[in-house]
Amino acid sequence: MPSLIELEALDFADHVLPGDVVCWGQAAAEPLPLTARLMAQRSRVGGFSAFIGIGLGDTPDPTFTDRVRFTSFCGTGTNRRLAAADALDILPVHYSGLPGMLADRVDVLLLQVAEHPEGGRFSLSCACDYVEGLARTARLVIVEVNRQAPFTSAEIDAADIDVLVRTDRPLTELVRTAPSPTERAIAAHVASLVPDGATLQFGLGAVPDCVAELLATRMDLGLHTGVLSDGAAELMRSGAVTNALKPSHRGVTVAGTLLGSRALFDFAHLNPDICMAPIRVTHALDVLAQLPAFTAINSALEVDLSGQANTEMAGGRYVGTIGGALDFLRGAWASDGGLPIIALPSTVEVKGERRSRIAVRLSGPATIGRADAAIIVTEHGIADLRKLSLAQRAEALIAIADPAFRDDLRERRRPGA
Ligand SMILES: CC(=O)SCCNC(=O)CCNC(=O)[C@H](O)C(C)(C)COP(=O)(O)OP(=O)(O)OC[C@H]1O[C@@H](n2cnc3c(N)ncnc32)[C@H](O)[C@@H]1OP(=O)(O)O
Numbered sequence: 001m002p003s004l005i006e007l008e009a010l011d012f013a014d015h016v017l018p019g020d021v022v023c024w025g026q027a028a029a030e031p032l033p034l035t036a037r038l039m040a041q042r043s044r045v046g047g048f049s050a051f052i053g054i055g056l057g058d059t060p061d062p063t064f065t066d067r068v069r070f071t072s073f074c075g076t077g078t079n080r081r082l083a084a085a086d087a088l089d090i091l092p093v094h095y096s097g098l099p100g101m102l103a104d105r106v107d108v109l110l111l112q113v114a115e116h117p118e119g120g121r122f123s124l125s126c127a128c129d130y131v132e133g134l135a136r137t138a139r140l141v142i143v144e145v146n147r148q149a150p151f152t153s154a155e156i157d158a159a160d161i162d163v164l165v166r167t168d169r170p171l172t173e174l175v176r177t178a179p180s181p182t183e184r185a186i187a188a189h190v191a192s193l194v195p196d197g198a199t200l201q202f203g204l205g206a207v208p209d210c211v212a213e214l215l216a217t218r219m220d221l222g223l224h225t226g227v228l229s230d231g232a233a234e235l236m237r238s239g240a241v242t243n244a245l246k247p248s249h250r251g252v253t254v255a256g257t258l259l260g261s262r263a264l265f266d267f268a269h270l271n272p273d274i275c276m277a278p279i280r281v282t283h284a285l286d287v288l289a290q291l292p293a294f295t296a297i298n299s300a301l302e303v304d305l306s307g308q309a310n311t312e313m314a315g316g317r318y319v320g321t322i323g324g325a326l327d328f329l330r331g332a333w334a335s336d337g338g339l340p341i342i343a344l345p346s347t348v349e350v351k352g353e354r355r356s357r358i359a360v361r362l363s364g365p366a367t368i369g370r371a372d373a374a375i376i377v378t379e380h381g382i383a384d385l386r387k388l389s390l391a392q393r394a395e396a397l398i399a400i401a402d403p404a405f406r407d408d409l410r411e412r413r414r415p416g417a
Pocket residue numbers: 076095202203204205206225226227257298299300301302310311312314315319320321322323324325328348349350355357363
């Protein structure tokens with residue numbers, strides 16, 4: 001059984017060895033009192049590595065790199081501060097490959113868990129994703145049992161917990177900003193593609209939430225997604241999501257990580273309609289391929305005229321990720337009636353200058369190759385590239401670029417690119 005100790009008595013120098021790799025839950029699942037204490041005690045621990053996911057708190061801080069080497073699969077959220085200081089190393093991996101990469105690397109796992117109201121049972125709460133497997137393979141598992149964490153379906157065996165501290169604190173929220181007119185226009189184009197009975201995956205950002213709002217009158221939708229947001233939860237509440245047509249997890253929404261507000265956490269608490277699942281379920285090609293009209297709605301920083309997309313680097317900095325982008329795109333390609341969608345604004349403002357995100361050449365890596373590219377959506381329309389040649393793709397993409405950039409894109413286009 002786990003040993004229960006007070007937070008103030010937790011001395012990481014007793015638990016973390018120099019050279020260890022420490023990992024913790026991402027976003028709202030980060031056990032903030034544990035990570036704050038680990039960082040405060042870092043000098044006494046000696047040099048160690050931290051593998052981090054999406055950061056919403058203060059832990060990704062460049063000043064901690066005097067003792068801590070940070071690695072992540074993403075530059076998302078507050079990880080950007082590390083990336084800006086060139087203090088974040090990136091593991092370039094598909095999300096589906098992450099559990100396998102981490103299994104034999106992580107020595108110490110820190111989790112925020114929820115206890116069942118009747119006591120004795122613990123849940124991984126806001127994130128099941130890649131931490132589920134690590135709870136069994138890490139040398140040491142230290143958990144924060146937070147009274148305010150939602151109890152979700154992803155249970156963790158008490159036998160896998162070594163040290164336990166109790167807290168009662170609010171979770172970190174990701175509060176939505178109102179969508180801009182551009183985001184609304186993109187969302188309307190995306191929503192127009194989604195048929196009744198589709199199984200939806202929503203990626204990061206304002207557009208997916210806005211799409212969800214527009215689908216409330218659809219019938220028999222399903223949800224199978226990496227992140228579950230407030231927008232998706234509202235779609236469930238609207239009655240449009242029944243999950244009735246899924247071959248597996250029938251009647252139940254499948255998600256890996258909760259990313260949103262307190263309202264989302266309350267909705268997920270003891271909710272039998274939500275199955276929190278590990279990456280081997282949420283991002284597995286064979287699972288996704290079976291889902292009816294699997295519709296993957298994700299974004300990119302820029303797309304070139306052949307359909308290649310960069311989802312990782314902007315302005316020379318790592319701000320995004322490979323993440324589940326290709327897992328979900330390929331799942332949608334493989335699903336009968338599937339829709340692999342990348343939705344992005346046609347322009348971005350950089351230092352007061354407007355630039356086209358539909359570009360002749362990408363300024364960062366081609367995360368999504370041209371053979372994986374499918375449906376690209378901007379506020380100016382939809383370019384379905386799936387049966388188009390390179391020349392046809394260029395025309396289709398120029399047609400959804402900002403009108404002010406179309407002539408220039410046409411002039412600078414190179415054949416075969
Ligand atoms: C767990 C899961 O499964 S999640 C779902 C699947 N996963 C994925 O799809 C992962 C890949 N996708 C992503 O990481 C994200 O969707 C992204 C990075 C592509 C887009 O995220 P967004 O938050 O919409 O990025 P956004 O467009 O705001 O750009 C990020 C920043 O880069 C800047 N930027 C964007 N494009 C450019 C450019 N071409 N040049 C310079 N700067 C740029 C923006 O201005 C913004 O800066 P700011 O935050 O300081 O204002």
